[in-house]
Amino acid sequence: MMAAGGVANATPVPTVHALALYDDPALPADFDHLPYANPDAPKGGTLRRAANGSFDSTNPFIIQGTPASGLEQIYDTLMASSADEPFTMYGLLAAGVRLDPDRHWIEFDLRPEARFHDGTPVTAADVVFSFRLLRDKGSPFYRAYYASVDSVTALDAHRVRFDFPDNDSRELPLILGQLPVLPEHYWQGRDFTRPTLDKLLGSGPYAIADIDPGRRIVYRRVDDYWGRDLPINRGRYNIDRLVYDYYRDQSVALEAFLAGALDLRLESSAKNWATAYDTPAVKDGAIRRVIVPDGQPAGMQGYIINTRRPALSDPRVRHALNLAFDFDWLNQHIFYGAYRRTQSYFQNSEMAASGLPGPAELKLLAPYRDQLPAAVFEQPLPIAQPQGLRPRLRQALELLREAGYEVRDGVMVERQSGRPLRLEFLLYDSQFERITQPFVHNLARLGIQSRIRVVDVNQYLSRLRQFQFDLIVGSYPQSANPGNEQRDFWTSAYAETPQSRNLAGVSDPVVDALVDDLIRANSRSALDTAARALDRVLRWGFYVVPQWNFDGTRVALWDKFGYPQPFPRYTPDFSVWWVDPQRAPAITARQRGQE
Template sequence: MRHAAPGLGLLLGALLGGPALAATPTEVPTVHGLALYGKPSLPAGFTHLPHADPDAPVGGSLIRSAIGSFDSTNPFIIRGTPATGLTEIYDTLLTQNPDEPFSMYGLLAEGVRLDPERQWIEFDLHPEARFHDGEPVTAEDVIFSFETLTERGQPFYAAYYADVVDIRAVDEDTVHVDLADSESRELPLILGQLPILPAHFWEDRDFEATTRDALLGSGPYRIATVDPGRRIVYERVPDYWGKDLPVNRGRHNIERLVYDYYRDQTVALEAFKAGNLDMRIESSARNWATAYDFPALTEGLVKRLEVADGQPAGMQAYVMNLRRDKFQDVRVREALNLAFDFEWLNRNLFYGAYERTRSYFANSGMAADGLPSEAERQMLEPYRQSLPDEVFSSPLPIEHPDELRPRLARALELLDEAGYAVRNGVMTHRDSGAPLRLEVLLYDTQFERVVQPLLQNLAKLGIEGDIRIVDVNQYLNRLRSFDFDMIVGSFPQSANPGNEQRDFWTSEFADVPQSRNLIGLSEPVIDDLVEDLIAADSRQALDTAAQALDRVLRWGFYVIPQWHLGHTRIALWNKFGWQEPFPEYNLDLHAWWVDPRRAEEIEDRQRNR
C-alpha cells in the first residue's frame, strides 16, 4: 500500500502557527527509517551498513560456549530455560544500526509512516518477506505476535509496549498502531523491535508450553540441531528472503552458529584453549591477565581483542531482595554497602582492570553527579516529602570512608540506629531477637571467590553470610519466584533508555514472575520518575530525567554496585575477518566472516599438534 505526500491539514496548521490538525496516513510521507532524535544518518537508498563488507565470503562455522543447560526453544515465555541464540531465527519489523545511538531501518517493514504528533505509526511489510516454510509474512502475523507476546509472553513485553492503544491491519501488508498520550518518544522505534512470529505455525500449538521443536521464523538462520542441554546448532538459510536488503548485505556470512553447553566457565575456557570453541567473550579479569599464555597464542593461532564499548555501563551489583523484611530498612542496606571493599578486590583479584560502578547509567551523560541541577531539582521538588533530605543536600557520588576500618565502624553505627546489636558475636535485632543473616545465590562457581571477601567483611560486623551455588535451571526457577536474599544481577542500559525501565523499577512489575524488577521496588516516586524519563522529548530532557532517577535509586541503597569495564574482551582463533572501525555503539558479530584460507591453516595445525 502506498501513500501520498503531506496534505492540506498539516500545511494549514503550520501556516497559521497553531497546532496541526490530526494527520492521516495519506498526509504523512513513507520513510525508510526512524531516529529517536532528528533523522537517521543513512539516507534512503543506502546499499549496506558502513561496517559490513558486501563482498565478504560466506561459509564456515562459529562455535561458542553457553553455561549450564537448556530445555526449551521458545525464548518468549516464562516457563523453561531457553537455549542461547534463539533470536537468530526471527526477523523484526525494523533493525538497528549499531553505529548510531538509536536509529532503526526497514527489515520486514520496507516503509514506515509516523504521525508528527506520535499518536500512531504504520508499517508497510515488504512484499517479499517470507517465513522459512515459504508462507508470506502478513499484517495478521504482526498482530498475532504483538497480542501473543504482550498477553502470554514474558512480562517484559507487557511493560515495553504498555502504551500501545490498538493494533489493526489496514490491508494484508499494512499494520496501523495507535499510541497512547504517554509521549513515549521511543515507542515507535521499539515497536520496530517486535519479533514477528508465524500465526499459522502456532495455530494448533500451546504457545506457553516449553518445547524442543525447531520453531519457525523468518530470519537469516534456522534451527538445524537440538541436543537438549548440550548443544544447539543454527544454519544459514540459503534462500533467506532478506539477504539482499541494505541492512543485511555483507552480514550473516557464517554458515553455522553453534552453542556448546558447559558446566561452568572454567571448563569452557579449557575447551577454547583445546580448539573446541572458536571464540570467547571473557568476563574474568584474572583469566584475561593470566589464562591465555598458551602456545596457540604465541604462535599467532589465537588472537585477543579489546573492543571499545560505546554504551552506558549500566549497573552490575549485589541485588538485595526488598521482599525480604531484613532489607526494608535503608540503614541496613547502606551498612551492607559499606562492607564492600572494591579497591581490595580490584588490587588483589582483578589486576586493576575495573572501574567502580557508582551510577545506574555509568559511563554516560545520564549519570547523576554533584548536587541536583536546577532542572533536576524542579523534577524532584514535588516529591520532597517522600525523599531523603540527602537527595537535595548531599552531592553524588556518596561519600563513604576510603579505608575499610572506618567504613565498618560507620556500618555498625547504622545498624545500631536500625535496631541491631551484636549478641554473642551475632548481629541481632534488639526487639525480635532475629539474627541478621543473608545468602548469596549463584549459578557460576567463578564468582564464588569474588563473593567471599564481602562475606568475610560482613562477618566482622556479626552478619552471617552464606553462598548457595545451584544449577542454572534451579537458579532461574528461584529468580522467577524471587526466592533469594541476594544475587549478582545486572540492569543493562542503552544510550537511550525508555520503556524497559518500567520492567526494572516500577510497582506494576514488583511481584510479576520473571520480571526484571529484581529488587522488588514499589515506590510511587520512582514510578513517576520512570514515566518522566519515558516521556522525555529531547536529549537534554532525557539526560535530566535519567539523572533524577539515578539520584533517587542511589540514595535508596537498593544494591551494592560492583564494577565495569569500558570495552569488551574477545579471545578467538584467528580465522575470522571483519571491517574496521567497529561500530561505535554496539559490537556486531553478524558482520564478521570466516576466512577460508586461515580456517584451513588453523584446522591443519590443530590436527598436527
C-alpha cells in the same frame, strides 16, 4: 480521498526508510550497506561458542523454561538497528514507515517478498498476532515494553497500524520496530506458554538445525533467506553454522577454548584475561585477543538486594551492606587493576547523576521532597565511599544500630526479637564464588552471618522467577536512549510479577513517576535530566551493591575470522564477522591437533 494514515483531507504523512529517536538517521534511503559491514565478505564456515549452564526450551519469549542461546537469530523484526548510531531503526520486514507528526500512531508497510522459512508470506496479520501474543502470553517484559499501545490493526495484507492513546513515549515507535514477527499459522493449535524443544519457525537469517537438549544447539544459515540482499543485511550473517556448546563450569569452557574445541570466547574474567592465555597458540598468533570498544552506557552490575525480604526492606541495612563491600581490595588483588567502580545506573554517560542536583533535576525532584530522604537534596551521591574499609565498617555498624540491630556474642541480631541477621548469596557461576568470599568475610566482621550457595542454572532461574533469594549477582543493562524497559526494571506494577526484571522489588511512587518522566522526555537534554533524577533516587535507595565496569568487550578467538574495522561505535556486532577462507584451513587443522 483518504490520506496516508487514514485521516481524510489531512496532509499526507511521508513514508520513510528509517526512524531515529533524535535528529535524523545517518544513512540515506538509498544506502547500500551498514558502514561497518563488508558487503563482499565471504560466506561459509562454522563458529563454535560456549553457553553457560543448560537449556530446556527453544521458546525465548515466555516465563517458563530456560531458553537456548542464539534464538533471536531465527526471527526477523519490523526494523533493525545500526550499531553505529545511538538509536536508529532501519527497515527490515518493513520497507517503509509512516509516523504521525504528533506521534499518536505509526504504520508499517511490509515487504511483499518477506517469507517465513517454510515459504509462507509474512503478512500484517502475523504482525498483529505476534504483538498480541507477546503482550498477553509472553514474558512480563513485553507487557511493560508495549504498555502504551492502545490498538494494532492490519489495514490490509501488507500494512499494519499501531495507535497510542498518548504520545508520552518518544521511543515507542522505534520499540515497535523491534517487534519479532512470529508465524500465526505455525502457532495455531500449539500452546505458546509451555516450553518446547521443537525447531520453531521464523523468517530470519538462521534456522535451528540440530538440538541436543541441555548440551548443544546448532543454527544453519538459510541459503534462500528472503532478506539476504537488503541493504541492512548486506555483509552480515556470513557464517554457515553457529554452534553453542553448553558448559556448567566456565573454567572448563576456557580449557575447551584453549584446546581448540571452541572458536571464540567472550572473556568476562580480568584474571583470566591477564593470566590464563599464556599458551603456545597465543604466543605464535594462532589465538588472538581483541578488545572491542563499547560506546553504550555501562549500566549497573552488582549484588541485587531483594527488598521483599523483611530484613532487607530497610534502606539503612542495605546502605550498611554497600559500605562492607571492598572494591578497591578486589581490584588490586583479584582483578589486576582492570576495572573501575560502578557508581551509576547509567555509568559512562551524560545520564549519570553527579554532585548535588542541579536546577533542571530539582524541578523534577522538588514535588517529592517530603517522600525522599533529605540526603537526595543535601548530600553528594552515596556510592563514592570514604577511604579505608575500617571507617566504612564503623559507619555500617552505626546504620545497623539505627535500624534496630545490635551485636550479641559476635552475632548481629534484631534487638527486639534476638533473631540473627542471616543472608544468602545465590549464584550459578562458580567464578563469582571467590569474588564474593571477601564480601562474606567483611560482613562477618559486622556480625552478619552470610553464606554462598551455588546452584545449577535451572534451579537458579526458578528461584529468580519467584524472587526466592536474598542477594544475587545481576545487571541492569542500559542503552544510550533508555525508555520503556525502565518500567520493567523499577516500577511498582512489576515488583511482584514473576519473571519481571524488577528483581530488587522496588515499589516506590516517586520512582514510578520519575520513570514516567524519563519515558516522556522529548529532547536529549530532557532525557539526560530525567535519567539523572531517576539515577539519584535509585542510588539513595541502596537497591544494589554496585560492582565494577569495563568499557569494552574482551574477545579471544582462533585466528580464522575476519571483521571490518573500525568497529561500530556503540555496540559490538558479530553478525558482520566471517570465516576467512585463506586462514581457516591451517587454524582448523591446528585446533584439531590440540583437541
